[in-house]
Amino acid sequence: MRWSLLRPVVLASPVLLTATMAAGAEGHKSAGPSEFLLIVQIVLLIAVGRGLGEIMQRLGQPSVMGELLAGILLGPSLFGWVWPEAQHAIFPKTPEQKAMIDGIAQFGILLLLLLTGMETDLKLVRRVGKAAIAISIAGIVVPFACGFALGEFLPDALLPNPQQRLVASLFMGTALSISSVKIVAVVVREMNFMRRNVGQIIVATAVIDDTIGWIIIAIIFSLASQGTLEFGAIAKAVLGTLAFLAVSFTVGRWLVFQLIRWANDTLVSAAPVITVILLLMSTMALITHLIGVHTVLGAFVAGILVGESPILTRQIDERLRGLISSFFMPVFFGLAGLSADLSVLRDPNLLLLTAVLVVIASVGKFGGAFVGGTMGGLSTRESLALASGMNARGSTEVIIATIGLSMGVLSQNLFTMIVTMAIVTTMAMPPMLRATLTRLPPSKDEEARLEREEFEKRGFVANLERMLLTVDESANATFAAHVTGLLGGARGLPITVLHIGRQAQQQEQKRGEDESHEAVVKKAAEVVGKSTEEAVGHVDVTTRARRARLGEAIGEEAKKGFDLVLVGVDKVTATSDRFDRRVEDIAAEFQGALAIVAGKGNHLKDPMPASFNILVPVSGSGVSRRGAEVAVALAQAASGSLRVIYVATTRDKGVRRAASRALIQEEGVLKDASALAARYDVDITTTLRSNTAPEAAILREIKATCVDLVVMGVDRVQAEHLSFGSVADAVIRQSRVSVLLVSSGESHRPPDKES
Structure with a gap:
């Protein structure tokens, strides 16, 4: 420990000696200002200052104290007292x-x-x-x-x-x-x-x-x-x-x-x-x-x-x-x-x-x-x-x-x-x-606040800084703009709207200022401001029109530091088991978090609903937790309700220990979801479905309840085309209500069927 503290000083000694000799030689050449001498001074101040700063930090002191002490040691207080000629040569007055x-x-x-x-x-x-x-x-x-x-x-x-x-x-x-x-x-x-x-x-x-x-x-x-x-x-x-x-x-x-x-x-x-x-x-x-x-x-x-x-x-x-x-x-x-x-x-x-x-x-x-x-x-x-x-x-x-x-x-x-x-x-x-x-233990209220802030620190929604909304001229695009405004309004996030339709500018002009996608985003943000006391209720919206091939346009935007890209286009899925070509092009060029909005039913007739009744499938994974965060944020922003469904698919039914572990996991996942909703005062109902396929359980829950939006956290699956797995694919195609898929942006291999 002693050697580790003294090492910066020992290492700085040759620098000081070399600088002194060089400064003395330089001083004999010219009496005017010297760039060489300036560099010598900077080198010494950085070497000794950073070295002593390291020592100070290890002693529990701020590093700035070491930098200040470096100047005192190199100045007339010590160096100038021990070797005045050298000090004056390096730091002439x-x-x-x-x-x-x-x-x-x-x-x-x-x-x-x-x-x-x-x-x-x-x-x-x-x-x-x-x-x-x-x-x-x-x-x-x-x-x-x-x-x-x-x-x-x-x-x-x-x-x-x-x-x-x-x-x-x-x-x-x-x-x-x-x-x-x-x-x-x-x-x-x-x-x-x-x-x-x-x-x-x-x-x-x-x-x-x-x-x-x-x-x-x-x-x-x-x-x-x-x-x-x-x-x-x-x-x-x-x-x-x-x-x-x-x-x-x-x-x-x-x-x-x-x-x-x-x-x-x-x-x-x-x-x-x-x-x-x-x-x-x-x-x-x-x-x-x-x-x-x-x-x-x-x-x-x-x-x-x-x-x-x-x-x-x-x-x-x-x-x-x-x-x-x-x-x-x-x-x-x-x-x-x-x-x-x-x-x-x-x-x-x-x-x-x-x-x-x-x-x-x-x-x-x-x-x-x-x-x-x-x-x-x-x-x-x-x-x-x-x-x-x-x-x-x-x-x-x-x-x-x-x-x-x-x-x-x-x-x-x-x-x-x-x-x-x-x-x-x-x-x-x-x-x-x-x-x-150390003698100040936190109170119960303070502990609760600290837990909430620690959760938000690790959370997805709380760490968003800016979002990109890609839209065409469809009703689904308007619905996506409304969702984007709700998400951004609570924290005042800047939002960029990229029009990707071929006739986007002409269509926007026909809509008028009050009906444009930008206006929809701002109106939704204002709704958030009225519904919660701590909400910002204002977002800064920038509009861009696609001037190049879609992939190139998204690639250029991806370089600008967006945390989340939301996709709102008329046709989300193709006739086969693939997404629309535009959705695949966007996903191929943007490797970060992606949200695909698929408005259905009443949301296409009224793309700006006053509230949501949201269904969130959860599994305990990080990506499903991300979907739950987005769902809670939307429910809080639109004063909606939240229904959480967990589907247990334990294959080893005959083993009591496996069933016990599954029960503990189920309770833990639902408890986490309930705690998340409780932090933001969102009404929540939890549902457990077992011994059934997840997609079938989710679709059955949609038919049996009054939910109007499904929010799913999903992973990209490694495949020849864009895929989020069989469960997400089935839900987004067969659901009678709107679906919001929130992707982590990372590709994963499909799970082994035997696991």
Whole structure:
């Protein structure tokens, strides 16, 4: 274990030695800025920062602490103290050379705030909004007042410009009052407390803290740039910030979503969505700069809007996180550590002031958060956990201190003191939070909610991000549009409608706006919004017409990241035992989840029914569970009922043990289906049929009951043509009511008849 912890440091030693020799040789060649020296600096910061970050994570600390410590070790605090000539050769203080890596670090700040914004869950804030806002206000006001008071009593020698003491005091108050949402979220997530009530309140409070903090920093930046307390400039900054936020979270939210969708669906170059996101971030950062506030606010808000986009959020997060974590974070935090000279703490006065700063910051934040938690209705243990979590400053504090240093508001010594405070409070936070959270057992209501959310996390419907609806001009296409709107309306999923008929555009124009497939989708989504309180009730619909061969058109759409393709065409099955050629072409080009809609009877006369009576055959397999999820979602959206049928086909009737196992399985499958329906308040009836063929039992159940829709989860069977097995084929051809087949997208061999 000891060797595994020391290995990153040992491996970094040759890099440091090689870099030192190369930097010394380069220094003799030229006195101007050197690209070679820039690369050496980046290599060192990444190698040492990532190595120490690995060690910190194994010790239960966030990796950002290792990256910050890497800068401190490579800076004047250690490396410059042990070998000053080498340290100055690698990290010279010439303005030209320093500006090169500073530019990377400044762009890194924007990317860090973009990532922080993407991790900001506004739904979580709204869910615990009242308590979180009360706690956040108390948790900010108390430490802010303490920090401001400390700034007013600081010696003039610690201020770069004593005439601007007000700005420095405001900076100190902000530095002591803001928590690091990134550090808090990481620790809470690592402890599996992210979905716990107290965990949600902690993270939501940190989010509000962060948001308020960046607004305060933006205003202070405007104040610092003016040099004096000019109410006109402050009013401009405040009103500009409010206007920027108002536009961003109304028109901006829609615009960001449309741009991301357009880039993903239209551009063919590599990583177009990432390019658009970086341009959005930079544009919003420039806008905040033009209105007189700091660029970090624009980057943070851009991250929130990108994170709220319902398209490709997982892929975007993974790609951006890799780039930022592996490159920009080690460079930025390492450079922040380089700027902190801990050797100045050898001065007893500065050391004492730093200790006072740490105490005031900890007591102020801990006390303010604890009081806020008590006022917000939390128990004593919950308030202690909240106060422990909110005391971590981490990356947010370092960014604020770096901005203050670059603006000339903070002196070098004051910057070092704030960075030291950030390190101490952040390293103390994880063990304190773990100790308090482990003493908080969940209540019964909380356990029920956690079970439901854990189920949804693994579920199919809950993880859908966008759907593709392929339709022609038929009544079945209208029925498929209605089903698609019901599925998408509950979560506000974006839906693309692809018209595959030969005369699709002409037919759509004849239908009129109120009768088009797009209108049907939106009407169904609005029905969902009225039927359930938590439903979104709005979907964004994009329309496309087929301009190429059907297979090519579906192949192009398949590249755009759809989770589910729904097929609604006039003719679903052919005269023989095969599906229609168009259905087979779609299934051949799209290998993901597929839903085939076969409207029959009344649903062709009235393709937009007010409710459904749904029959769901289940077998206990994953794909049948997927069908059950879709059925429950439709029943909930349309205020319908659900009937679940399980067909037992135990062949070894003479063996008592086999019969016993079958009975246990039957009970378990029906119990799971009932639990699924109960989670969403859907009426359910369960039926067991034994010693009969599944297709015969299902068709008999359809005739004997008043169901009007059969939803079946099916697997594709490996065959020369599209097939979902004999049971599904029989049901979709012989059923007198509508059928919805939900395929997993994976092909399986047909089961052995003897098994």
